[in-house]
Amino acid sequence: MLKPEQIASVKGRGFLINRGTECFSGRLVCAGAVFTAADLRTISEIAEKFGSGKVTFTSRLSAEIVGIPFEQIDAACDYAAERGLYFGGTGAKIRPVTACKGTTCVYGNYDTQALAKELHEKYYVGWANVKLPHKFKIGIGGCPNSCMKPSLNDFGIEGHRVPIFDEDTCRGCKVCMVEKSCPSKAAHVENGKLHIDEKCLACGVCTGKCPFKAVRHESPVVYRIYVGGTWGKQTRMGTPLSRFVTRAEIEPLLEKTMLWFKENAMPKERLGKAIDRLGIEKFEHDVFSDELLNRREEILTK
DSSP, X not given: OOOHXXXXXXXXXXXXXXXXXXXXXXXXXXXXXXXXXXXXXXXXXXHHHHSOSOEEEOTTSOEEEEEEEGGGHHHHHHXXXXXXXXXXXXXXXXXXXXXXXXXXXXXXOSOHHHHHHHHIIIIIXXXXXXXXXXXXXXXXXXXXXXXXOGGGSSEEEEEEEOXXXXXXXXXXXXXXXXXXXXXXXXXXXXXXXXXXXXXXXXXXXXXXOOTTOSEESOSOEEEEEEXXXXXXXXXXXXXXXXXOBOHHHHHHHHHHHHHHHHHHSOTTOOHHHHHHHXXXXXXXXXXXXXXXXXXXXXXHTO
């Protein structure tokens, strides 16, 4: 019979005990939320060689191989690593970075999977040994459709395309293609001119629809950042930061958020709870300055 310390010893490596058995499900993490065809063949091979032959997929886009005996875990890890795949995705640290299919989706405002891969390499892999107060989840969404639920992650990224309206170019068409295409009904023609009101979600659907280029699609993508979101026994909607950010600001903000979390949260406290306890004003003050980055090594060695 397996001892509790044996079960605990492999949990941090991505292996979770199967209820009522002495076998485990092992989580294989994909970089950038994408498995290649070769990866899927390897996953099938691992399931047949070391597990029960069954594979499930988690809500964090990991492939979970079911029924791996304890004594086969090391062999399964070695087999996967030789083919460029790795088990993981559990523990009080950065969890696998997830992304929607914005890379190929008609509504996607940017390459979500490329950003996910970049953050995976820099933080999921690069910060693998950084102990945090609790789990930390990163979700990447391509537009306000919110398929990836960025607002329910500790750090959620959502791409927006703010419409740039040139009133002088607008001809006030009786059938306005911008008005017709707007999913939030924020665009409407009044008194011979288009108006875009506060209901606009900056989803980007309308940009480029006007044949006279009154609403341009050249507007740069900006990003809404949500912090402190959780889902489960205790649900908390992520708090949107007070302004959109640029692509260049995302990684520094993410890093400062994790440093803030490590320094300010109590053990087993999620980021959202720490923000509620200390205040979003303090959080924004800290992450929009460089003070945390200046003390990066000090904080990480605590």
